Amino acid sequence: MTVGILIVSHSEKIAEGVVDLAGQMASGVTITPAGGTDDGRIGTSFDRVTAGLAATDSGDGVVVLCDLGSAVLTAETALDFLDDEARARVEIVDAPLVEGAVAAAVAAASGSARADVAAAARTANGETAVADAPTSPADATTSGPYERSVVLVNRDGLHARPAAEFVKLASRQDAPVTVNGKDARSLLAIMGLGLTAGSTVTLSTPDPAGRPAVDALAELIESGFGET
Amino acid sequence: MTLGTDWAVAWVRRAAEVIAEHRVELITLDREIGDGDHGENLDRGFTAVLPKLDALPGDSTPGDVLKVVATTLISTVGGASGPLFGTAYLKASGAIAGRAEIDATGLVELLTAARDGVVLRGKAEAGDKTMIDAWTPAVDAAAAAAESGSDEREVLEAAAAAAEAGAVATESLVAHKGRASYLGERAVGHRDPGAQSSALILRAAVEAAR
Structure with missing residues (x-):
């Protein structure tokens, strides 16, 4: 589509x-x-x-x-x-x-x-994308929410092209993921974070099934989006 | 004396003349509270309609004439007045589709549909300092005239006179739509160019009905 x-x-x-x-x-x-x-x-x-x-x-x-x-x-x-x-x-x-x-x-x-x-x-x-950024923690009995922090290595920070790549990957995930509390599917929210080189990026999901989504996004950030 | 295709064609020709004559006046009004292109845009649109009138088939109805005006204005005007007047003529055309002659009641239907088209497109309300403030009094006056047994020309005269008064009355209003709405109170004292051109076009309809 x-x-x-x-x-x-x-x-x-x-x-x-x-x-x-x-x-x-x-x-x-x-x-x-x-x-x-x-x-x-x-x-x-x-x-x-x-x-x-x-x-x-x-x-x-x-x-x-x-x-x-x-x-x-x-x-x-x-x-x-x-x-x-x-x-x-x-x-x-x-x-x-x-x-x-x-x-x-x-x-x-x-x-x-x-x-x-x-x-x-x-x-x-200024409206929130697809759905409200997930904030409520999942039921603690089902292994609970998952969070992972990584460091942004791109020299120019999370500028438009890598941000777009990130949002595209986030949009393909079934589970909701937040980036420093913002919806990972919202390009403008992500760019609005103003993440510069060396920033710590915390990815989290309230959905126990979202663990692979967080990992995939964390790995993309750690990879430097193909930039050196 | 019902009105046929000759009247519709004469109306459009007269409207084109009147808009051309008042081009500078409309530009000036628009420059005061808008972007200054109203007279020029509308003149270009009506001028583009004229050759298309000559190309109309011999069995065209008044509705066919208005439809040509609609599509030409929509595709040539370029400013907000293109879609607004274009939609007015399109809805008016639809209201009288297939009729060879328009009586007083038919004129009220035509004017009502035109006004409703402007409202649909522009989403303005009475008192917003827009062309609605000419069209709505015109529709009301036409309806009252038709109800009291006036003939076609009298119905159009009532509409044109009410539109002219409505256009003058926009001078005291604060704009709530379009570029003029950015000016707030500063738009007070200036006549709305769209209301003025609407009144000119409705006056042309009377003059065509001689």
Whole structure:
């Protein structure tokens, strides 16, 4: 499953820039720019949005992110012209364009379904992703929660690319994992931790079955994400 | 005197003329409380409609005419007014689909659907200092006129007069939608450009009904 992402902006350059930025962290995801008017002026184009929707929907759905007000109106109008089936696969998300697009792209790259990609975009509004970060300890009789601390070795800290890689791996785990108390599936929450080289990263899960998930993520951090 | 396709075409042509004539005025209004592109955008949109009117098949209904306006405005305007007026014309077209002649009741249905389209798209309410503040009084006045037995031209006249008064009344309002809402109290004293262009377009509908 790969959900596509459509970037609707008043500016052709902004749309293309956001696509470049988000695409860098999410190879294999169709991210389409729909910026500017038909003749490249500032504004939004119904035709560009309509063509963008068609080019972005592979059948797994599309998450649409917009900048200023009338971009939303244009996107909603374009949706009105889709048939019911196609429209049901598209979701316009109210989130900051750049941060929302990056978070959505990473979620889409990890194979998340449309609702989860949309939720990831909304984390840019300060909302929690997929589910609340797990905090309650599991039942103590079933071997209990599991925690492991590792040291971040990357010279530049947990910057965008390794953070994206980390979130993709976390999103593929069944058990919920937190990183220093933040949801491991939320790119923006992880990046918000500001982890620099030498930081101690504590991974934990309340779910006894989450032990392999914590170990896999800990090993990824210890590996330095392929950077030296 | 019901109104047919000739009226619908004449309305659109007159609206294009009036928008072109008031282009600078609309730009000025929008520059005061918005981004200054309203007059230019709307002028471009209506200008793009004109050649499409000539290409309409001979058996086109008034609803067909309004649908061409809708799709052209949506795809050429580029600012918020494209989807807003486009949706208004699209819903209006749907309300009178298939009818060759529009009577007074039909006009009320047309105007109501147009207003509902703007509300659906823009999610504004009466008093938010938007084009709704021209459209809603226009719909109410048209409905009252039709109920009291007015003919088509009188219904349109009532709508246009109410829209004009509604546009003037936006001057005292604080904006709650669109770019003007960023200005807070500073928008007070300025007329909403979308309400003004709505009033111009409704006046054009009267003038087309001669």
